Amino acid sequence: MTQFKICGLNDFRNASAAIEAGADFLGFVFVPDTRRQILVEKARDIIQECRKQYRSDCPRIVGLFADQPLKEINHTIKTCGLNFAQLCGEEAPSYWELVDSDVIKQIRVGDAESLSELVSDVRHQIGLVVGRGCTPLLDKNEPGLLGGTGSTFNWRIAAGVSSDYDLFLAGGLTPGNVGQAIETSSPWGVDVSSGVEENGEKTPGKIRAFALAVRQADR
Numbered sequence: 001m002t003q004f005k006i007c008g009l010n011d012f013r014n015a016s017a018a019i020e021a022g023a024d025f026l027g028f029v030f031v032p033d034t035r036r037q038i039l040v041e042k043a044r045d046i047i048q049e050c051r052k053q054y055r056s057d058c059p060r061i062v063g064l065f066a067d068q069p070l071k072e073i074n075h076t077i078k079t080c081g082l083n084f085a086q087l088c089g090e091e092a093p094s095y096w097e098l099v100d101s102d103v104i105k106q107i108r109v110g111d112a113e114s115l116s117e118l119v120s121d122v123r124h125q126i127g128l129v130v131g132r133g134c135t136p137l138l139d140k141n142e143p144g145l146l147g148g149t150g151s152t153f154n155w156r157i158a159a160g161v162s163s164d165y166d167l168f169l170a171g172g173l174t175p176g177n178v179g180q181a182i183e184t185s186s187p188w189g190v191d192v193s194s195g196v197e198e199n200g201e202k203t204p205g206k207i208r209a210f211a212l213a214v215r216q217a218d219r
Helices: 012-020 040-057 068-079 115-130 157-158 178-185 205-217
Strands: 003-006 023-031 062-064 084-087 102-109 134-141 189-192
Touching: 003 012, 003 205, 012 023, 012 040, 012 205, 023 040, 023 189, 040 062, 040 068, 062 068, 102 115, 115 134, 115 157, 157 178, 178 189, 178 205
Parallel strands: 003 023, 003 189, 023 062, 062 084, 084 102, 102 134
Antiparallel strands: none
């Protein structure tokens, strides 16, 4: 079954909706000066309430970071009890190894005239990530932005590597297109943020619709 992550959460209502919809991962953004940024203390309270209410059914918790001091990241991991740190910046492999949790490393996928060359480049980057014991996440490359833009990339790129590696597919996924994305690329997991928002805010209805689309694609 395809794993799925609901990312950019900032309240218990939507975190609870994600859990009840069967999410495998909950994502909280700790990147400063971004629209979905959540304060560490608020995230800690939401996560604690999720674990209190749902116990063993609580999904794994992911914190998103980008080029932040290692001490700050590890403090957040400890405070919130994060299972994963998702690194969305230009962090070097030597940095990944010093993070006090499992790591998901974002790989930004751009455009190229040659699909085969792009697949080869992405495969190389994934190999570096997996070789360090981390999980790769493919997202659309938008110059100057870290992700969460609602833009897709060519899913055939992911299809060219997903049979060999467990990877997350992100970038512009919605309840309306995630089924096609899964059919095209067969990723281990899918990641959504803007695709379950309405007027910039998460909604339980869209979260449930996304989960249903994932499960229908699996069937």
